[in-house]
Amino acid sequence: MPEGHTLFALARDLDTAFRGTSPEVSSPQGKFAGGAALLSGHEVVEATSWGKHLFVEFAGDRVLWVHLGLIGTFTIDTTSYAGELPVVGQVRCRFATDDHVADLRGPMVCDVVTPEKVDEVLARLGPDPLRPADPRSDPDLAWARIQRSSKPIAELLMDQAVLAGVGNVYRSEVLFRLRVHPFRPGNKLQRRTWRAIWADLVALLPLGVATSKIVTVHEQVDEVARALEAGEEVRLTSRDSYVYKRQGEACHVCGSRIRTQVVAGRNLFWCGNCQRRG
Structure with a gap:
């Protein structure tokens, strides 16, 4: 299972690639079609992590909550999208802009939640050594x-x-x-x-x-x-x-x-x- 440093780096890279954009969000696999529809076309506000949990905040108080579990991956392709990048494997969720494509495969958790739900998740977690300056990381x-x-x-x-x-x-x-x-x-x-x-x-x-x-x-x-x-x-x-x-x-x-x-x-x-x- 990916440890906290992997999720921290992933959140950083997603934030760099998608913050301020309004990606097309889809579910090629089909299992996340409803959630993808709620996010697609909305602006990405921020991508962050806490421990092994990843949160991608969209405008309109919609947050993609991801836990990769044992086999999950979230890869970012910097090749121009242009609607042509083929889907490889069982992609649960895809972010796509003209510049980047990010594919999520095999997560344990992939859900659209409210900021209040994010607060509930964080309240259940202990301090994160990667965020020692955060008051919650005591x-x-x-x-x-x-x-x-x-x-x-x-x-x-x-x-x-x-x-x-x-x-x-x-x-x-x-x-x-x-x-x-x-x-x-x-x-x-x-x-x-x-x-x-x-x-x-x-x-x-x-x-x-x-x-x-x-x-x-x-x-x-x-x-x-x-x-x-x-x-x-x-x-x-x-x-x-x-x-x-x-x-x-x-x-x-x-x-x-x-x-x-x-x-x-x-x-x-x-x-x-x-x-x-x-």
């Missing part, structure tokens, strides 16, 4: 939920009501980076540990936006951060990981074998030797 809100729960921190980090946008890769890698035991109950976690987790996510997710890759290994993190600070083009041709999808392999730090176990429906990866803190 890490103390997540901390309050964490310290009330006996669930392991590895499970809580995947709960979008606790923290928005973090998925399996980031939770595995950040817990390793901070040497936190993934099965430490939330109500046993120290506040300073939570603040360190939040700070690491705030630092790492923008690198994912910049590179379109989840960057967590310190050397690569430093490389990308230096390039961004210098205003240089970020060129990261490969991505390594500390623990993610490395089950049975030697830990880069201590040499112990990386372990795996299903937690919150996804394969968690960790080093039992390095990750003893909590």
